[in-house]
Amino acid sequence: MxxxxxxxxxxxxxxxxxxxxxxxxxxxxxxxxxxxxxxxxxxxxxxxxxxxxxxxxxxxxxxxxxxxxxxxxxxxxxxxxxxxxxxxxxxxxxxxxxxxxxxxxxxxxxxxxxxxxxxLRHARHQRLKERLKASADLEDFNELFAPxxxxxxxxxxxxxxxxxxxxxxxxxxxxxxxxxxxxxxxxxxxxxxxxxxxxxxxxIDVPTRPSTRFEDRAHFLSIGNFRHSPNWDAVLWLKTTIWPLIRQQLPAAQLHIYGAYTPPKATALHNAAQGFHVMNWAEDALQVMSAARVCLAPLRFGAGIKGKLVDAMLCGTPNVTTPVGAEGMHGLEPWPGAITRTAQAFADSAVQLHNDRTCWLAAQAKGLHLLGQRYRQxxxxxxxxxxxxxxxxxxxxxxxxxxxxxxxxxxxxxxxxxxxxxxxxxxxxxx
The missing domain is CATH 3.40.50.2000 (Glycogen Phosphorylase B;)
Structure with a gap:
């Protein structure tokens, strides 16, 4: 036949x-x-x-x-x-x-x-713009998240x-x-x-080899294509509000921001003295993700699910994000890091994951479990x-x-x- x-x-x-x-x-x-x-x-x-x-x-x-x-x-x-x-x-x-x-x-x-x-992404963007016009408060965006x-x-x-x-x-x-x-x-x-x-x-194929150890990692990481407007907005929120709150608790902290198609307005935010490093495109995103201790994804609007957060789980890197970042990604499974609604809560969670090895390892294990439950090719x-x-x-x-x-x-x-x-x-x- x-x-x-x-x-x-x-x-x-x-x-x-x-x-x-x-x-x-x-x-x-x-x-x-x-x-x-x-x-x-x-x-x-x-x-x-x-x-x-x-x-x-x-x-x-x-x-x-x-x-x-x-x-x-x-x-x-x-x-x-x-x-x-x-x-x-x-x-x-x-x-x-x-x-x-x-x-x-x-x-x-x-x-x-x-x-x-x-x-949906466009409508949420418009809602954020209206919120920013109505209030100068850059700390609390609770009303925007997961209506x-x-x-x-x-x-x-x-x-x-x-x-x-x-x-x-x-x-x-x-x-x-x-x-x-x-x-x-x-x-x-x-x-x-x-x-x-x-x-x-x-x-994805769930990784079977162990990822880089807590002790061998350093710094925070944020990553995303700059042509995607939610990513650019996230960088702005990091720069203006969240990163200063993290540096108050960790004065020597360093943040590495990677993204394809980095515009001049993004490179202008680079400030080594503040530990805020705009690194341009990463040839191997998984490599830089594996070297970081915590992934930061402070998304104030967006839609779909977030590839950067799946990459973080693949690399065993705990993350801190918002309800928009985690939306549609974990169902009833526990989140591999923290989901926060304010800049202060975001910063506090990031610092805890960066400093607390036990908390970090628990979040890493949740990421591998989540990949196996929801994302297997x-x-x-x-x-x-x-x-x-x-x-x-x-x-x-x-x-x-x-x-x-x-x-x-x-x-x-x-x-x-x-x-x-x-x-x-x-x-x-x-x-």
Whole structure:
């Protein structure tokens, strides 16, 4: 009996993956590796320019094909490729290319990979800005952290970004969600059918070798891509409020801040006399994380789950964060460090973890336990493949039952299609 043909997959990326620069790219790479383990044939395309630290997809056996926005050359490309599955990395790629995929490859399963709910992150950012305008207090942001899902819905519901993002979710056959909290927000408040969503968190192999000892580590660490606005805001809160509180208790303390695409406004914060070191990009994030004693992630807004905190657990590095940082990450499991709501509590927890070896070791053990309970690739990788195969087998009934998605494709996609075609025609006109 002949073996079934390997699935042919097209991934349309918002950017070319840079797993050493962002957790979002790391998650995309984990999905690609899961597909490769199945022997699937993968093509990765993106309209973006090359980044500074791209993954070598070709070395993994993945074809790389640049594509253009608002250009019918994509139609010929996707028709010839004839993929069985098309995965859109972020909803803007579904907006741009979804109607073309539907037109030329109607039987391809359309999957959306969200990384996080951008509309939720944006709404929380707006709420923080309003709070900062209303009060000069930089110590207590308790009212911002983990409000009820209904409050989040009311914050998001009138925004164009939420309508666009939810429309893309409905137009796809399956959406991969990295956070269980965001799944519940979509299901309970936006009334998205649960069967359109699949929980796919970061997927890792739990380490078996011992990590660097407490005695062999030094200093605090904060890490994150500076192009991601929650990371930049976290650095500002560290600089203005949290780090001075830590230095009051530990006058010799040192903080090393790493991040890809470090802007001049970040390097301007570097102050060796204050122990505040802006270190730019880390070629090996796990190496610098393993050398640190405590990871600091004072996130005042954001969405999804935090790759830096998974990396901290992988390296056996306890962390201090906020309810936003820990959201969707630990379920009912204990947190490997501290979750705090004020700058003073953040600083006190950071100092305790830095100084108290017993407390530090207990937090480290919780991190390894949490990884094993919630982030094992051996669990989530096969579950993802099973879900995709089920959707491929039942594609007709999925689309029939998703009438809202069908309606949105009929109306919204037509306007997107015509706008794209108008832009293409305009670009062809002589200047």
């Amino acid at each position: 002949s073996q079934p043909r390997a699935a042919k997959v097209l991934v349309i990326g918002y950017v070319w993956p840079e797993p050493r620069s962002s957790a979002a790219s790391g998650h995309v790479m984990q999905i690609l590796e899961t597909f490769l383990q199945q022997g699937w044939d993968i093509t990765f395309s993106s309209p973006a320019g090359a980044g500074e630290h791209p993954a070598d997809l070709t070395a993994l056996g993945i074809r790389q094909v640049p594509i253009e926005l608002n250009n019918s050359s994509f139609d010929a490309f996707v028709s010839e490729l004839a993929p069985d599955v098309v995965l859109f990395d972020q909803f803007m790629m579904e907006e741009q290319f979804g109607w073309r995929v539907e037109k030329h490859c109607p039987n391809a399963l359309r999957v959306l990979e969200t990384s996080d709910l951008q509309s 009820a899902l209904r409050q989040e819905f009311e914050l998001m519901a009138d925004a164009d970004l939420a309508k666009r993002e939810l429309a893309a979710i409905y137009r796809c056959d399956l959406t991969l969600m990295i956070s269980e909290v965001e799944i519940e927000l979509l299901v309970q408040q936006f009334m998205v059918p649960r069967e359109l969503l699949h929980w796919c968190p970061l997927m 051996a669990q989530h990788g096969p579950a993802l493949i099973t879900r995709i195969e089920e959707c491929r087998r039942n594609l007709g009934s999925i689309r029939r039952d998703n009438f809202t998605g069908s309606m949105l494709r009929h109306h919204q996609h037509k306007s997107t299609q015509y706008m794209s075609q108008w832009i293409e025609a305009k670009n062809r006109q002589p200047q």
